[in-house]
Amino acid sequence: xxxxxxxxxxxxxxxxxxxxxxxxxxxxxxxxxxxxxxxxxxxxxxxxxxxxxxxxxxxxxxxxxxxxxxxxxxxxxxxxxxxxxxxxxxxxxxxxxxxxxxxxxxxxxxxxxxxxxxxxxxxxxxxxx
Amino acid sequence: xxxxxxxxxxxxxxxxxxxxxxxxxxxxxxxxxxxxxxxxxxxxxxxxxxxxxxxxxxxxxxxxxxxxxxxxxxxxxxxxxxxxxxxxxxxxxxxxxxxxxxxxxxxxxxxxxxxxxxxxxxxxxxxxxxxxxxxxxxxxxxxxxxxxxxxxxxxxxxxxxxxxxxxxxxxxxxxxxxxxxxxxxxxxxxxxxxxxxxxxxxxxxxxxxxxxxxxxxxxxxxxxxxxxxxxxxxxxxxxxxxxxxxxxxxxxxxxxxxx
Amino acid sequence: xxxxxxxxxxxxxxxxxxxxxxxxxxxxxxxxxxxxxxxxxxxxxxxxxxxxxxxxxxxxxxxxxxxxxxxxxxxxxxxxxxxxxxxxxxxxxxxxxxxxxxxxxxxxxxxxxxxxxxxxxxxxxxxxxxxxxxxxxxxxxxxxxxxxxxxxxxxxxxxxxxxxxxxxxxxxxxxxxxxxxxxxxxxxxxxxxxxxxxxxxxxxxxxxxxxxxxxxxxxxxxxxxxxxxxxxxxxxxxxxxxxxxxxxxxxxxxxxxxxxxxxxxxxxxxxxxxxxxxxxxxxxxxxxxxxxxxxxxxxxxxxxxxxxxxxxxxxxxxxxxxxxxxxxxxxxxxxxxxxxxxxxxxxxxxxxxxxxxxxxxxxxxxxxxxxxxxxxx
Numbered sequence: 171x172x173x174x175x176x177x178x179x180x181x182x183x184x185x186x187x188x189x190x191x192x193x194x195x196x197x198x199x200x201x202x203x204x205x206x207x208x209x210x211x212x213x214x215x216x217x218x219x220x221x222x223x224x225x226x227x228x229x230x231x232x233x234x235x236x237x238x239x240x241x242x243x244x245x246x247x248x249x250x251x252x253x254x255x256x257x258x259x260x261x262x263x264x265x266x267x268x269x270x271x272x273x274x275x276x277x278x279x280x281x282x283x284x285x286x287x288x289x290x291x292x293x294x295x296x297x298x299x
Numbered sequence: 300x301x302x303x304x305x306x307x308x309x310x311x312x313x314x315x316x317x318x319x320x321x322x323x324x325x326x327x328x329x330x331x332x333x334x335x336x337x338x339x340x341x342x343x344x345x346x347x348x349x350x351x352x353x354x355x356x357x358x359x360x361x362x363x364x365x366x367x368x369x370x371x372x373x374x375x376x377x378x379x380x381x382x383x384x385x386x387x388x389x390x391x392x393x394x395x396x397x398x399x400x401x402x403x404x405x406x407x408x409x410x411x412x413x414x415x416x417x418x419x420x421x422x423x424x425x426x427x428x429x430x431x432x433x434x435x436x437x438x439x440x441x442x443x444x445x446x447x448x449x450x451x452x453x454x455x456x457x458x459x460x461x462x463x464x465x466x467x468x469x470x471x472x473x474x475x476x477x478x479x480x481x482x483x484x485x486x487x488x489x490x491x492x493x494x495x496x497x498x499x500x501x502x503x504x505x506x507x508x509x510x511x512x513x514x515x516x517x518x519x520x521x522x523x524x525x526x527x528x529x530x531x532x533x534x535x536x537x538x539x540x541x542x543x544x545x546x547x548x549x550x551x552x553x554x555x556x557x558x
Numbered sequence: 559x560x561x562x563x564x565x566x567x568x569x570x571x572x573x574x575x576x577x578x579x580x581x582x583x584x585x586x587x588x589x590x591x592x593x594x595x596x597x598x599x600x601x602x603x604x605x606x607x608x609x610x611x612x613x614x615x616x617x618x619x620x621x622x623x624x625x626x627x628x629x630x631x632x633x634x635x636x637x638x639x640x641x642x643x644x645x646x647x648x649x650x651x652x653x654x655x656x657x658x659x660x661x662x663x664x665x666x667x668x669x670x671x672x673x674x675x676x677x678x679x680x681x682x683x684x685x686x687x688x689x690x691x692x693x694x695x696x697x698x699x700x701x702x703x704x705x706x707x708x709x710x711x712x713x714x715x716x717x718x719x720x721x722x723x724x725x726x727x728x729x730x731x732x733x734x735x736x737x738x739x740x741x742x743x744x745x746x747x748x749x750x751x752x753x754x755x756x757x758x759x760x761x762x763x764x765x766x767x768x769x770x771x772x773x774x775x776x777x778x779x780x781x782x783x784x785x786x787x788x789x790x791x792x793x794x795x796x797x798x799x800x801x802x803x804x805x806x807x808x809x810x811x812x813x814x815x816x817x818x819x820x821x822x823x824x825x826x827x828x829x830x831x832x833x834x835x836x837x838x839x840x841x842x843x844x845x846x847x848x849x850x851x852x853x854x855x856x857x858x859x860x861x862x863x864x865x866x867x868x869x870x871x872x873x874x875x876x877x878x879x880x881x882x883x884x885x886x887x888x889x890x891x892x893x894x895x896x897x898x899x900x901x902x903x904x905x906x907x908x909x910x911x912x913x914x915x916x917x918x919x920x921x922x923x924x925x926x927x928x929x930x931x932x933x934x935x
Contacts (some may be wrong), residue, residue, distance in 0.1 A: 355720050
C-alpha cells in the first residue's frame with residue numbers, strides 16, 4: 171500500500187471523532203433549553219442513600235488497584251510486541267523460519283511468565299487473602 | 300496551504316497547548332487529563348509521519364495503560380493540588396530551570412541537524428513537516444522494498460481478488476524487529492520482568508500492612524486513616540493539625556482580648 | 559467553495575509521488591473515484607452521518623429489545639404502553655433524559671464533572687469507524703456516496719483496542735470528579751476491571767491475527783470468506799473474547815461497578831439528566847461495538863455463510879450476526895447471577911490470561927505443522 175493512501179482514511183477518522191464530540195456536547199448543552207434548573211443546598215449534598223455523608227470522598231484506597239494497573243501495563247506492553255509478531259508469523263513460516271520465530275516468541279513469553287508466576291505466588295493476583 | 304500542513308499545525312498546536320496544561324494546572328488529575336490529550340495529538344503527528352503502528356501504540360500504551368497507572372497512584376496517595384510538598388520546592392526551583400534549558404538546547408540541536416538540512420538550509424519556506432515527511436518517506440519506502448525483495452510477507456488467501464493491503468507499517472516493523480533486532484527484543488522482556496518483580500516487592504509491604512490493620516510500624520503507602528510514621532502524608536497531616544490548633548489558639552486569644 | 563487550486567493535494571505525495579486522491583483511488587480500485595476534494599469531503603460527511611445515526615438508532619432500539627427479551631425470559635410483557643408494543647419507549651426515554659435537571663454535587667470538580675461523559679461517549683462511537691458493512695475495496699451505495707466503511711485502516715484492531723483503552727477515562731474522571739466516595743470506589747473497581755479485561759480482549763484476538771496475517775478488518779473478513787469463519791478454528795479465542803468483552807463493557811454478570819446493593823450506582827451515581835444519558839449511551843454503544851467486532855472477526859462480518867446466499871446484501875448479514883450477539887448478551891444477563899469482585903479479578907488473571915496465551919502458542923504450532931504437512935496452502 172503506498173504511503174499516502176491511508177492518510178485520507180485517518181483524516182476521515184479525525185472528522186468522525188470531531189463530529190461525535192460535537193454531537194455529544196450538543197446533547198449535553200441542548201438540554202439547557204428544556205430542563206429545569208433549581209439548585210439547592212440539599213440537592214447538591216453527595217448522595218449516600220439519603221443519609222448525611224460521613225467523611226471525605228477523597229480517601230485512600232487499596233494498594234491492590236495499583237498492583238493490577240502495574241501488571242496491566244507490563245502485559246499490555248507484551249501484547250504490543252505480539253501484534254506485529256502475529257501478523258508476520260505467516261510470512262516467516264512460509265519462508266521456512268517458522269520454528270525460529272516461534273521459539274524466539276516462546277522465550278519472550280516464558281521470561282514474562284516468570285514475572286506472572288512470581289505475582290501469583292506472592293498473592294498479588296488474589297483480591298482477598 | 301496544503302491540507303496536511305494544516306492538519307499538522309492543528310495537531311502540533313494542540314499538543315503544545317495540552318503539554319502546557321500539564322505543567323500549569325494545579326490539580327494533578329487535571330494535569331493527567333491534559334497529558335491524555337497531548338498523547339492523542341502526538342499520535343496524530345505520528346500518523347502524518349506515516350508511522351501508524353507507533354501512533355496506535357502511543358494511544359494504547361501511554362494513554363491507555365501508563366496514565367491509568369498514574370491516576371491510580373494519584374488516587375492511592377491522594378496527591379493534593381497546590382504546593383503542599385514544601386520539601387521539594389528547592390529541588391524544583393533550583394534544578395528545574397537547568398533541566399529545562401538543557402532540554403531546550405537539545406530540541407534546538409535536533410531541529411537544526413535534521414529539518415534544517417533536509418530543507419536545503421531553508422527553515423521557513425517549505426516547512427518542517429515536509430522535511431520530516433520526506434525523511435519518513437525515504438525510510439519507509441526503503442523498508443517496504445526490503446520486504447518485497449524478500450518475498451511476499453502476507454497471506455494472499457485462496458480466493459482471487461484479495462487486495463494485499465497488509466504490507467503496511469506494522470508488518471515492516473515486525474519483520475525487522477523479529478529478525479534484525481532480535482536481541483533488543485528479548486532484552487525488553489527481561490526489563491519487563493524486572494519491573495513486574497519490583498512493583499510487587501514494593502507494593503507487597505503495604506499489602507502486608509493492609510492485613511495487620513493496627514501494626515504500629517507501617518511504612519510505604521498507607522491504607523488506613525492514620526498515615527505511616529515519617530511519610531509525606533504524615534507530614535501533611537501534622538502540618539494541617541498544627542495549623543488548625545494554631546488557629547484555635549488564636550481564636551481563644553482574640554476572645555480573651557475582646558473580654 | 560473548495561477547489562483544487564486552493565487545496566494543493568499534490569504536495570501530499572513524497573518524492574514527487576502520486577497525489578493523495580490518485581493513490582486512494584488506485585488502492586481502493588473504485589470505479590468513479592472523486593477528483594475533487596470537495597466531493598471527497600461531502601462523501602465522508604454523508605458516510606459518517608449515516609453511520610453515526612445507525613449506531614445511535616441501533617442503540618436506542620437495542621434497549622427496547624433488551625427489555626423485551628428479558629421480560630420474555632421472566633414471563634413478563636416488558637414495555638407495551640408507549641406506542642405499539644412499546645416501540646416508542648426509547649424516544650420517551652430520550653425526552654425524559656433531556657428534560658431532567660442537571661445537578662452538580664457540591665464537592666464536584668465542575669469542569670471534569672461536565673466533560674467526563676464525553677470522554678466515555680466519544681471513544682465508544684468512534685470505534686464504529688473501522689467496521690466494514692460491505693467489501694471496503696469496492697464501491698459503496700449510490701455511486702459511493704455512502705462508503706462501505708468510514709476508514710479502512712491498516713491497524714483496525716489496534717485502533718479498536720486503543721479506543722476501548724481510552725474509554726477508561728470517562729469512568730475514572732466521573733468517579734474522581736463527583737466527590738462522592740461511592741462513585742470513587744465504583745470508578746476504581748470499574749477501571750481495574752476494564753483494564754484487566756482489556757488485556758485478555760487483545761490477547762484473545764492473537765489467534766485470529768496469526769491466521770489472517772492482518773490487522774485490517776476488511777482483510778480479515780475476506781480471509782474468512784475465502785477459507786473458514788474463524789470461530790471454528792478459534793473457538794477458545796472466541797469464547798475468551800466474548801467473556802472479556804462482556805466484562806470490559808461492565809455488563810451482567812460482571813456489572814460489579816454498578817452493583818446496586820453495594821455501591822448505589824457506581825461511578826455515575828451523581829450524574830443526572832443527559833450527562834447520565836451519555837454514560838448510558840456509551841455503555842450500550844460499547845456493548846454494540848464488542849458485538850459487531852465479534853461478528854466481524856469470528857463470524858465473517860458482512861460475508862454470507864454460503865455462496866448461494868450472497869443475493870442477500872452484506873449489511874443485512876452483518877446486522878443478523880450482530881443481533882445474534884446482542885441476544886446472547888440478553889440471554890446471559892437474564893440467566894447468570896452477578897460475580898463477586900475477587901472472583902471477577904481471579905477469573906481474568908488466573909483463568910482467561912493463561913488460556914489466551916496457550917491459545918496463541920497452540921495456534922502458532924498448528925500453523926507451522928499445517929504448512930509443513932501441506933494441510934493448507
